[in-house]
Amino acid sequence: MExxxxxxxxxxxxxxxxxxxxxxxxxxRRKGLTGSERRIAERIESEGVEGTSVLEVGGxxxxxxxxxxxxxxxxxxxxxxxxxxxxxxxxxxxxxxxxSRARRxxxxxxATADLDVSVADHVVLHRVVCCYPDAVALLAASAAHARRxxxxxxxxxxxxxxxxxxxxxxxxxxxxxxxxxxxxxxxxMYDTLRSAGFALDxxxxxxxxRIAAAHRA
Numbered sequence: 355m356e357x358x359x360x361x362x363x364x365x366x367x368x369x370x371x372x373x374x375x376x377x378x379x380x381x382x383r384r385k386g387l388t389g390s391e392r393r394i395a396e397r398i399e400s401e402g403v404e405g406t407s408v409l410e411v412g413g414x415x416x417x418x419x420x421x422x423x424x425x426x427x428x429x430x431x432x433x434x435x436x437x438x439x440x441x442x443x444x445x446x447x448x449x450x451x452x453x454s455r456a457r458r459x460x461x462x463x464x465a466t467a468d469l470d471v472s473v474a475d476h477v478v479l480h481r482v483v484c485c486y487p488d489a490v491a492l493l494a495a496s497a498a499h500a501r502r503x504x505x506x507x508x509x510x511x512x513x514x515x516x517x518x519x520x521x522x523x524x525x526x527x528x529x530x531x532x533x534x535x536x537x538x539x540x541x542x543m544y545d546t547l548r549s550a551g552f553a554l555d556x557x558x559x560x561x562x563x564r565i566a567a568a569h570r571a
Contacts, residue, residue: 365532366435366485375415379442382417390560391480394505395421397567398476401503403427409474409499411464411492412482416443416456422476423452430455431474433462464499465491473499479506481563484519489538490546497550502570504547507563511537515562540564 381388387395395418398408404426410419411433419430432443437460447453462469465488477500483489489508497504509515519535526533544554544566552568559565 367437368531369533370436370438372438375438375442378415382415387417387421390507390563391418393558393560393565394418394478394480397505398422399425406475408476408478410478411496412479415439415446418478418480419456420446420450423455431457433459433464435461464495471499473501475502477504481507483508483538483543484536487536489543493543493546494550497547497552504552505567507565508540508543509537509562510564511540
């Protein structure tokens with residue numbers, strides 16, 4: 355694990371803590387990828403994963419990266435704002451014999467980082483833009499780091515979902531927590547990728563998530 359710091363890191367540390375990481379680890383060990391994770395991995399694989407590099411923003415315990423490494427990706431890099439996932443992620447990589455092909459950086463905000471983050475063939479953001487206040491800036495930075503494809507997920511921007519996010523944010527505020535969830539406009543996010551020279555291929559449903567895939571035009 356390589357570590358640096360970000361001004362907003364504390365709010366992610368308190369929201370995505372060791373208990374949350376253990377839950378993800380147990381679930382993955384029992385059942386493998388979730389439905390949405392599987393759809394993202396399959397989308398990357400359909401673009402050709404053999405011998406390619408993958409950059410994942412907010413990959414948690416690294417489940418998608420493990421799948422892509424097993425299917426021939428040459429290397430993966432994970433950028434994470436919370437350090438709570440590292441123990442579980444390292445254990446999974448060690449058990450799979452894949453540690454030498456994976457790099458993990460903690461506390462790196464790709465939208466504002468001055469740290470040198472290498473360009474990758476594929477960039478993945480799953481369950482990330484809804485946790486970040488400026489999705490346009492984050493996706494623009496992600497596109498700038500992608501040679502071939504960007505695949506990201508976002509929740510549907512419906513009134514029930516807005517009410518749910520609003521209630522969750524109120525609870526966070528009442529508990530004195532800094533973390534907030536966001537429902538960004540899908541069109542603004544898609545247009546960000548188009549402005550960066552990507553063509554939007556499709557947007558598919560995977561439970562509560564919408565998974566958007568784009569390739570460099």
